[in-house]
Amino acid sequence: MALIQSISGIRGTMGGSPGSGLSPVDIVRFTAAYGMWLKNRNDSSGISVVVGRDARISGLMVSNVVVSTLQALGIDVIDAGLSTTPTVEMAVIHLQAKGGIVLTASHNPMNWNALKLLNEHGEFLSSAQGLEMQKWMDFSTLEFVSSEKFGKVVSDPSLLEMHVEKILELPLVDGDAIRQAGFRVVVDGINSSGGIAVPLLLNALGVKQVFEVNCEPTGYFQHNPEPLPEHLQVLAEAVVKNSAHLGFAVDPDVDRLAIVQEDGGFFGEEYTLVAVADYVLSKTPGNTVSNMSSSQALAEVTARHNRKHFFTKVGEVHVVEMMKKQQAVIGGEGNGGVIYPELHYGRDALVGIALFLTKLAHSGGSCSKLKKRFPEYFISKNKIELAPDTNIAEVMDGLKKKYSKQPNDQSDGLKIWFDKDWVHLRASNTEPVIRLYAESDNEVKSENIANNIKNDISEVLKSL
Numbered sequence: 476m477a478l479i480q481s482i483s484g485i486r487g488t489m490g491g492s493p494g495s496g497l498s499p500v501d502i503v504r505f506t507a508a509y510g511m512w513l514k515n516r517n518d519s520s521g522i523s524v525v526v527g528r529d530a531r532i533s534g535l536m537v538s539n540v541v542v543s544t545l546q547a548l549g550i551d552v553i554d555a556g557l558s559t560t561p562t563v564e565m566a567v568i569h570l571q572a573k574g575g576i577v578l579t580a581s582h583n584p585m586n587w588n589a590l591k592l593l594n595e596h597g598e599f600l601s602s603a604q605g606l607e608m609q610k611w612m613d614f615s616t617l618e619f620v621s622s623e624k625f626g627k628v629v630s631d632p633s634l635l636e637m638h639v640e641k642i643l644e645l646p647l648v649d650g651d652a653i654r655q656a657g658f659r660v661v662v663d664g665i666n667s668s669g670g671i672a673v674p675l676l677l678n679a680l681g682v683k684q685v686f687e688v689n690c691e692p693t694g695y696f697q698h699n700p701e702p703l704p705e706h707l708q709v710l711a712e713a714v715v716k717n718s719a720h721l722g723f724a725v726d727p728d729v730d731r732l733a734i735v736q737e738d739g740g741f742f743g744e745e746y747t748l749v750a751v752a753d754y755v756l757s758k759t760p761g762n763t764v765s766n767m768s769s770s771q772a773l774a775e776v777t778a779r780h781n782r783k784h785f786f787t788k789v790g791e792v793h794v795v796e797m798m799k800k801q802q803a804v805i806g807g808e809g810n811g812g813v814i815y816p817e818l819h820y821g822r823d824a825l826v827g828i829a830l831f832l833t834k835l836a837h838s839g840g841s842c843s844k845l846k847k848r849f850p851e852y853f854i855s856k857n858k859i860e861l862a863p864d865t866n867i868a869e870v871m872d873g874l875k876k877k878y879s880k881q882p883n884d885q886s887d888g889l890k891i892w893f894d895k896d897w898v899h900l901r902a903s904n905t906e907p908v909i910r911l912y913a914e915s916d917n918e919v920k921s922e923n924i925a926n927n928i929k930n931d932i933s934e935v936l937k938s939l
Contacts, residue, residue, distance in 0.1 A: 854914045
């Protein structure tokens, strides 16, 4: 069993004893702490919270516990039901709610679930807000209301349609061009809410034909839910079989977007943001932001438009903070996460789809040809698992010492540059794991860089 707590939420495997897995007791404790935090930063009356979930099989049970706990605190609930993370984020803004809770474990397997907490801006809690909220984690600090003061619950199944409508209203979304292109698109909804949301959007955009793969929201994921090439072979085959222009894959809560080309090849999750940013920058002058583990292709595309790119720590909260600081017009993460502030400050696969299809329609309709317009880089992504008793801080210190004479950045783990090539290492805060990303303009070189660093880690371990 696993239970992982962070400043912006809690996630874990379902079952087990409280504190060892995500049990109803843990859900009540965390929800109540969040509710108390809201009540103490707002007028205690008239507080409303939007709650939405992905389709995983534990979702309805978790939702019932969360909603009932908020009610018992005297907080009103707007129940979005089966929804997406970006939809709940937008609903908080649209309905002027005081917060939101998204019940999703993102790309984790179906036996996981999580509570992702939002502030009144529909954004994940900042570090400071998360620390404030955690002060209420002790059961003795909680105070529930009498039955006549219970919060009300209102279901609002229209929020997904609201989300789509807001996307259609964006000036840079060219519905006419998309309709005229006559696109045929395959969608892999990973048996979650994307199976509802993505076809709804595509039909609203006037896509000629939509082919559905794994779009029944049963919660029984038919493959690993992380939208990586090795998990999307069925989608790639369906694109070729149906002579489609492209295929879209999302994760269970629809904040990450992966694209399959018309030839069945993979556009690359790093290039989802690159392509969308290239289009946005061609119409809207401004800066861009991505995290330190994302491809430098975005920085080069930004430079083509005579604008500045900024790297920041890994994590959506950090990206959003830097976007606001630098007044970025587009940003996100290299895992297929597009943040378009004209709509809202959150990763959103749906707006990514609309902007990408507009770019594709204006570019002649070929994904493979579009990809060739961008700088070509290859990222090797690795997860190095260490023994449970490993002192990861000492391992990282050993690597920092070894590469102290190389250009490096230690603001978020260790990022080292070798001319235009780079490697980024980050230690997990919750498990004995080091994540290693290496990028080069040559696939073999990126793998070699990663292997060299792995060997360095082995040498450091021997010396401890």
